[in-house]
Amino acid sequence: MATRVHTDLTIRGTTYPDAASAARALGVTPEAVRSAARKGRLDRVGTGRKGLAPMPVRIRGEVFTDAHAAAARFGVTPQAVWRA
Template sequence: MGKRLYSDINVRGTVYADANAAAEALGVTAGQVRMAVRRGRIDALGTRPDTRPVTIRGVTYGNFSDAARALGVNPNTVRAAYRNGTLHRVGTGRAGPEPMPVRIAGRDFDNVHDAAKHFDCCPHTIWAALADGDPDRVARPQRCNPWKSKPFQIGTLSFPSMRAASRALGFKDEEFIAKAIKRKSKRGRERILAAAMAYADSGAVRHNQGGSAP
């Protein structure tokens, strides 16, 4: 089966008997030929992506270096995007995995950040709900508990309750803060403080009645 896969290899209209013949003609290794066959990238064999024209968001550049210079990024960034199929994001300031659409309570959002902005919480809250398989909980009214519904403040941040603070700061367990305080957990308090600092830096804080609410 392997021999048949790597025989009669068609590269841009020219058919080579096997991987060795293709490698010799195109100036590459037989291993590169076999890898290209497996990945469906035969047409790129024997060419150097760095010297080929590259099109990004409708604009064609002479090569990777030209594109990088025009978009204010490193050529390696363009190379990585080319390999990953994310050239459309080069130069936009967006990094990391491709944003995924999110559906919460029947409403679709382009990404987690848009959903967080709509529900007035931080992205960590959305991620935690998604990880638990219950994204709709972000849209559900908070359950009332007289003890846990007392205003909770940490640093300059103020929340209507410990439960609200746990949700806003991205803890999977909505009782995390209440439990950490009840147990006088040093590690728990450190995690709460770190989450609060990240929350403040994320720009999710919004001032309203009595302070900043999630």
């Protein structure tokens, strides 16, 4: 049997001994955990979110978690923030 590459995985503050244990706890497949580990996205595995992580936005020195938060603060659409 091959050695396990993905061991002692820490996901959102909990450390799992291997990908299979993490997958069982998070309700995903072991391959999903291994893929997230390779891509450096363990914080998002098992949350149901797909795609890229939201990008922080800075407007007039104020930092927002994403374009939607900035749009809500200034009363515009997220598309207006992305265009700016």
